[in-house]
Amino acid sequence: MSNKHGHQARKRFGQNFLHDPGVIEKIVRAIHPKPDETIVEIGPGLGALTEELLQANPRLQVVELDRDLIPVLRTKFFNYPDLQIHEADALSFDFRQLMTDGPLRIVGNLPYNISTPLIFHLLEQAGVVRDMHFMLQKEVVQRLAAQAGDNHYGRLGIMAQYFCRVQPLFEVGPGAFRPAPKVASAIVRLVPHEQLPHPTKDLKTLQAVVRTAFNARRKTLRKALASLITVEQLQALGINDGLRPENLTLADYVHIADFLFEHSGENSNEVSDD
Structure with a gap:
């Protein structure tokens, strides 16, 4: 399905573009971005969330894999000369290199097909992160937040909670996206622990x-x-x-x-x- 920018959402990238202004505003309120922070958006897509983040932080950095979207973003945000676009695969990207002025605040509407490996990749770099706000499949958020004995409890939740405090924020229905996904989504906040509650020896x-x-x-x-x-x-x-x-x-x-x-x-x- 294409949109007014003529970009076809790609199945192999798991693309579902966020378009609901009310949801976008709610996400930005939850993030509460400030101009002096190092904010990194993963998978900006057509820039619906990017636009709001740039208004708060014109030095925003984005990581986008789909090279066809990069000219769309450059054109749309030509009046934000400090926006940095990294054409890269977030799964192998070294986010540590972006840390120049304090810890990173990472945000993104994560494609469902890479969300779990990407979270594991980011947890390994949690030492440079202040917080992360992600739109994920609702079930992935349930897995991240699950406690021992819950149906959704498993490796993802245990390792996320080893590094971070996990806070589910709110659910988002399929209608907020184009094309509409078949499942509900949810926003989660991950805040790396200042001191690990259960540090392991290895x-x-x-x-x-x-x-x-x-x-x-x-x-x-x-x-x-x-x-x-x-x-x-x-x-x-x-x-x-x-x-x-x-x-x-x-x-x-x-x-x-x-x-x-x-x-x-x-x-x-x-x-x-x-």
């Missing part, structure tokens, strides 16, 4: 433990983590091996990972981060 070990557990989420821990840790070791850590992966808290996973990291030389089953 992040790669924690990531491997969580991945291994949720690759077998329907099994009990004794089976799901059998390649990494014995029943006796789980019990010695005070963890019930009959529980399922979704019943353990972030603190529990850090506890297991730290034990494995400390004993990695003694165990023939080395933890790998495949």
Whole structure:
């Protein structure tokens, strides 16, 4: 489906362009951008949100993969000479290079097909980020915010909450986009912790433990983590091996990972981060 700028929304980029002025205003209010901040927008599309952000911060930086959109953005915002457009894939982009005046504030209407890997990529760079505001599929926001025992609880939520405070803000219906997606969306705010609530001794070990557990989420821990840790070791850590992966808290996973990291030389089953 094309629009007044003649740009066809591309399925391979997962493009759904935001057009509802009321929703855009609500998002900008939630972000509360200021002129002296380093604000980065991922996937500006046709610039509906960009326009509002530029009015608050004329030095906005945007990262856009679709090269056909870049001339559209340059033309639309020709009167904002300080707007910086980076033609790049956000999944491999080093956001740290943009940090010149204080931490980054990252915003974006994220394409559904890259939202999870992109969030993992950004979490690795959380040290340079003040906050992130994203439009995502509602289900992804539920996964980010889920607590132990919830249906949506899993690897994404655990690792997001390791690095950030997760705050779902509000839902957005399909009609706010062109073309309208088949699912509801929601806005979420991620604020990196100043001090990690449950710091691990080795992040790669924690990531491997969580991945291994949720690759077998329907099994009990004794089976799901059998390649990494014995029943006796789980019990010695005070963890019930009959529980399922979704019943353990972030603190529990850090506890297991730290034990494995400390004993990695003694165990023939080395933890790998495949």
